[in-house]
Amino acid sequence: MxxxxxxxxxxxxxxxxxxxxxxxxxxxxxxxxxxxxxxxxxxxxxxxxxxxxxxxxxxxxxxxxxxxxxxxxxxxxxxxxxxxxxxxxxxxxxxxxxxxxxxxxxxxxxxxxxxxxxxxxxxxxxxSGTLPRLGPEPIDPAFDAEQLFQRLRRRRASLKAVLLDQGTVAGVGNIYADESLHRARLRPDRLAKSLSRKSVRRLHESLRDSLEVAIRNRGSSVDTYRDAWGEIGNQQESLLVYGRAGEPCMTCGRPLSIVRIAGRSTVFCRRCQR
DNA sequence: CTGGGCTCCTGCCCGC
DNA sequence: TGCGGGCAGGAGCCCA
Missing domain, CATH: 3.20.190.10 (MutM-like, N-terminal)
Structure with a gap:
C-alpha cells in the first residue's frame, strides 16, 4: 500500500x-x-x-x-x-x-x-475538511527528535496507533510503522507517553532511516503498489518485519510475533523490541 | 478531547 | 476444479 x-x-x-x-x-x-x-x-x-x-x-x-x-x-x-x-x-x-x-x-x-x-x-x-490537518514530515530536516518527544508525551495510545495517526506524523502507514519500531527496538504496544527522550531519539532516527532507505529502493510492492510507469519497487525484499510473521528475526533469530494493535496487524520481535 | 471500532471495497488465499 | 468465507487496510465517522 x-x-x-x-x-x-x-x-x-x-x-x-x-x-x-x-x-x-x-x-x-x-x-x-x-x-x-x-x-x-x-x-x-x-x-x-x-x-x-x-x-x-x-x-x-x-x-x-x-x-x-x-x-x-x-x-x-x-x-x-x-x-x-x-x-x-x-x-x-x-x-x-x-x-x-x-x-x-x-x-x-x-x-x-x-x-x-x-x-x-x-x-x-x-x-471543508476534505484535506485533513497533517503532522510534520518525518524526513524534513527541521523535524527533530525533541518535536517528536513533545508529540508523543501527550499521547495515551500505543506507539503503533500514534505512528499511524497522520495528525502526529504525516505519511507513515502499517509497513513503515512496524519497520521503524523494529529498528528502534521498541514494542508497538508501548504507550507513546512512556518513552524516554533517549528512546524517542532512537525512534526518530529509525523513522527517518526506514523511510529514506525505502525511497532509495523506490518503495515496497508488497501488494498492489506500482510506480507511475507500472513498475514495482524493491524495498519489499529488504523489509525487516512487515509480512514476515513467524519467520526468524533478522537480529536474534527468534520467530517474529504478530498481534493486532489499533485494528492493524502488527509484526515485531518479542526479544529485540522492548 | 481521545481512542477504539466500524465501514467502505476488491482481490487473493485457503479450505472443503 | 470451483466456490464461499475470511482477511487485508487508510482514514472518515461515530460513539463511549
Missing part, C-alpha cells in the same frame, strides 16, 4: 513530465472517486489548467494548477497514478483520465476505491 516512500517515488518520477503540461480533457469513469467538488464542477474546473508542480504532503499527492488551484490525489490502499500514452489500453478500475497537451494521459486506477481526488484552493480543502 502506498505510504510516504511510495508516494514520494511517484511524485519525483512524475514531476519532470507533468510540469508545464496543460490538461485538455478530463473523463471520470467512476465519478464518485472525486470527493470535492461535485464531479461535473471538477471536470469543468480542471479542463484547460496548466500543471505548475508535483508535490507531496504525507501520503497526499499535491498538484498545483495555477489560479491558486490544487489537485489532490490520495491513493488509499490500491490507488495507482500512471502516466501513459493515450493509445494505451485502459485497465479495469480506471476511474479518472486526464488528457495532457503532449498526447499522454494521467490515469487514476483504484480497484478498492479507498482513494480519492480533490480539487480546490488549499484553504477551501482545509476548511
Amino acid at each position: 502506498p505510504e510516504l516512500p511510495e508516494v514520494e517515488t511517484i511524485v519525483a518520477d512524475l514531476r519532470p513530465h507533468l510540469v508545464g503540461r496543460t490538461i485538455v480533457r478530463c473523463e471520470l469513469r467512476f465519478p464518485s472517486i472525486v470527493r470535492h467538488p461535485e464531479p461535473e464542477v471538477f471536470i469543468d474546473s480542471i479542463t484547460g489548467l496548466t500543471i505548475e508542480g508535483v508535490g507531496r504532503r504525507g501520503k497526499f499527492i499535491l498538484i498545483p494548477l495555477g489560479e491558486g488551484r490544487l489537485l489532490v490525489v490520495h491513493l488509499g490502499m490500491s490507488g495507482q497514478l500512471r502516466l501513459v500514452d493515450a493509445a494505451t489500453e485502459i485497465a479495469n478500475h480506471t476511474h479518472a483520465i486526464l488528457d495532457l497537451d503532449d498526447g499522454r494521459q494521467l490515469r487514476y486506477r483504484d480497484p478498492r476505491r479507498f482513494g480519492r481526488l480533490l480539487l480546490g484552493t488549499e484553504d477551501e480543502l482545509l476548511t
Whole structure:
C-alpha cells in the first residue's frame, strides 16, 4: 500500500513530465472517486489548467494548477497514478483520465476505491475538511527528535496507533510503522507517553532511516503498489518485519510475533523490541 | 478531547 | 476444479 516512500517515488518520477503540461480533457469513469467538488464542477474546473508542480504532503499527492488551484490525489490502499500514452489500453478500475497537451494521459486506477481526488484552493480543502490537518514530515530536516518527544508525551495510545495517526506524523502507514519500531527496538504496544527522550531519539532516527532507505529502493510492492510507469519497487525484499510473521528475526533469530494493535496487524520481535 | 471500532471495497488465499 | 468465507487496510465517522 502506498505510504510516504511510495508516494514520494511517484511524485519525483512524475514531476519532470507533468510540469508545464496543460490538461485538455478530463473523463471520470467512476465519478464518485472525486470527493470535492461535485464531479461535473471538477471536470469543468480542471479542463484547460496548466500543471505548475508535483508535490507531496504525507501520503497526499499535491498538484498545483495555477489560479491558486490544487489537485489532490490520495491513493488509499490500491490507488495507482500512471502516466501513459493515450493509445494505451485502459485497465479495469480506471476511474479518472486526464488528457495532457503532449498526447499522454494521467490515469487514476483504484480497484478498492479507498482513494480519492480533490480539487480546490488549499484553504477551501482545509476548511471543508476534505484535506485533513497533517503532522510534520518525518524526513524534513527541521523535524527533530525533541518535536517528536513533545508529540508523543501527550499521547495515551500505543506507539503503533500514534505512528499511524497522520495528525502526529504525516505519511507513515502499517509497513513503515512496524519497520521503524523494529529498528528502534521498541514494542508497538508501548504507550507513546512512556518513552524516554533517549528512546524517542532512537525512534526518530529509525523513522527517518526506514523511510529514506525505502525511497532509495523506490518503495515496497508488497501488494498492489506500482510506480507511475507500472513498475514495482524493491524495498519489499529488504523489509525487516512487515509480512514476515513467524519467520526468524533478522537480529536474534527468534520467530517474529504478530498481534493486532489499533485494528492493524502488527509484526515485531518479542526479544529485540522492548 | 481521545481512542477504539466500524465501514467502505476488491482481490487473493485457503479450505472443503 | 470451483466456490464461499475470511482477511487485508487508510482514514472518515461515530460513539463511549
